[in-house]
Amino acid sequence: MADYRELWSKLGIDLEKHDKLCAVLPELYGGVYLTQKNRPEGMNYFNLVVAEVHGLRIQELDDYKAQGGKVVGTFCVFVPDEVILAAKAIGVGLCSGSQFWVEDGEKVLPRNLCPLIKALMGAKVGGTCPYFQSCDMLIGETTCDGKKKAWEILNDYVPVHVMELPQMKREKNCKAWEEEIKEFISKMEELTENKVTVESLRQGIKTANAKRRALKRLYNLRKYKPSPISGLDVLLISQIAFYDDPDRFVEKLNELCDELDERVKKGVDEGKKRIMITGTPMALPNWKLHSIIEGLNAQVVVEETCTGTRYFENEVCEEGETIDDLVKNLADRYMKINCACFTPNTGRIDDIIKYVDEYHVDGVIDFNLSFCHTYAVEHKDVEKVLKEKDIPLIQIETDYSTEDSGQIKTRVEAFLEMI
Numbered sequence: 519m520a521d522y523r524e525l526w527s528k529l530g531i532d533l534e535k536h537d538k539l540c541a542v543l544p545e546l547y548g549g550v551y552l553t554q555k556n557r558p559e560g561m562n563y564f565n566l567v568v569a570e571v572h573g574l575r576i577q578e579l580d581d582y583k584a585q586g587g588k589v590v591g592t593f594c595v596f597v598p599d600e601v602i603l604a605a606k607a608i609g610v611g612l613c614s615g616s617q618f619w620v621e622d623g624e625k626v627l628p629r630n631l632c633p634l635i636k637a638l639m640g641a642k643v644g645g646t647c648p649y650f651q652s653c654d655m656l657i658g659e660t661t662c663d664g665k666k667k668a669w670e671i672l673n674d675y676v677p678v679h680v681m682e683l684p685q686m687k688r689e690k691n692c693k694a695w696e697e698e699i700k701e702f703i704s705k706m707e708e709l710t711e712n713k714v715t716v717e718s719l720r721q722g723i724k725t726a727n728a729k730r731r732a733l734k735r736l737y738n739l740r741k742y743k744p745s746p747i748s749g750l751d752v753l754l755i756s757q758i759a760f761y762d763d764p765d766r767f768v769e770k771l772n773e774l775c776d777e778l779d780e781r782v783k784k785g786v787d788e789g790k791k792r793i794m795i796t797g798t799p800m801a802l803p804n805w806k807l808h809s810i811i812e813g814l815n816a817q818v819v820v821e822e823t824c825t826g827t828r829y830f831e832n833e834v835c836e837e838g839e840t841i842d843d844l845v846k847n848l849a850d851r852y853m854k855i856n857c858a859c860f861t862p863n864t865g866r867i868d869d870i871i872k873y874v875d876e877y878h879v880d881g882v883i884d885f886n887l888s889f890c891h892t893y894a895v896e897h898k899d900v901e902k903v904l905k906e907k908d909i910p911l912i913q914i915e916t917d918y919s920t921e922d923s924g925q926i927k928t929r930v931e932a933f934l935e936m937i
């Protein structure tokens with residue numbers, strides 16, 4: 519890898535601490551990913567993106583900023599990428615999935631909080647994430663209480679614009695979300711000094727839809743028996759989708775899917791158990807559960823999570839004559855995302871049932887990041903409906919540490935034997 523120390527130093531990175539992070543990632547990646555057998559050739563691009571996670575992409579962001587461009591960070595799939603693209607800014611997903619950042623996060627946040635929030639906070643306050651350091655503004659949202667309050671602290675480090683996400687889906691709530699999107703457009707225009715026009719917004723919608731379509735194509739391929747790609751590889755691709763250049767990502771993902779089309783024709787089913795994961799998101803580099811499941815010779819074939827189907831299901835309608843028309847289209851699509859921060863959230867249960875059939879799922883694992891109350895409470899509904907359908911289910915509640923990996927492995931092993 520090229521030497522990016524000068525760039526990191528310019529971004530205000532704590533180089534000594536950052537070196538420690540750079541030392542653990544290749545080992546973790548090598549152990550989890552490069553030991554997989556018979557990976558598609560098309561994964562080479564995604565290997566490169568991970569190898570250069572704090573290098574090439576950061577250089578691209580820096581070059582863009584040098585020409586006057588702006589970079590904004592996001593933390594939730596409700597924040598419309600289309601608006602960021604239309605304002606000619608670059609958006610990067612900043613949810614953090616490493617235990618490395620948790621310690622610094624706990625210096626400013628309570629320990630009994632979701633690891634995703636502690637890690638994203640730690641990445642910023644410890645000055646060890648070049649993506650955070652590249653951002654001119656962060657976009658928060660009022661989803662769960664932990665994140666909502668974390669923005670107040672983050673705002674001391676970098677400007678944060680918070681979008682008020684409704685927690686119900688009545689007509690008046692959808693209208694309110696339209697207003698939030700309009701305010702977000704103004705905010706982005708102010709930041710970038712670029713006017714969002716009907717054409718630029720339509721183009722943003724087309725770009726985001728192309729990404730959704732490519733991910734959907736990948737997921738559709740997993741419906742075959744056997745799935746032509748591991749769950750681990752798909753998880754990685756989904757995680758990369760949040761920060762890679764969207765056009766390049768779509769091109770590379772479609773190339774990979776062309777290769778997978780060929781694999782499907784030659785696939786021989788070995789009868790591996792097919793697992794759905796539902797629940798909380800898995801931010802990079804959280805590969806813990808997938809790695810345990812697939813290490814036990816089962817296969818993850820679908821994730822009903824925000825690093826899975828919730829990110830790409832439903833396209834935004836590209837038709838419309840005015841900004842208001844397009845904003846309405848955006849609101850319509852985004853309000854179809856079924857996150858547990860909504861009440862009621864019956865759409866998520868419908869999705870789970872639908873995916874069980876579509877992906878020929880043998881068993882479901884409800885993945886709950888510790889202290890994420892909304893998803894933990896919703897487990898009862900998931901359990902009820904899967905019991906009715908006679909689909910085996912277990913709940914795994916965990917964080918980013920590896921301390922409980924042995925225990926989780928034992929539970930997953932018993933689950934796989936039972937189904």
Ligand code: BJ8
Nearest residue numbers: 594595632661662798824857890
């Ligand atoms: S749309 S799931 S990305 S809010 S941070 S809620 S895990 S306690 S991430 Fe999320 Fe948007 Fe919903 Fe998806 Fe729980 Fe942790 Fe909160 Fe979390």
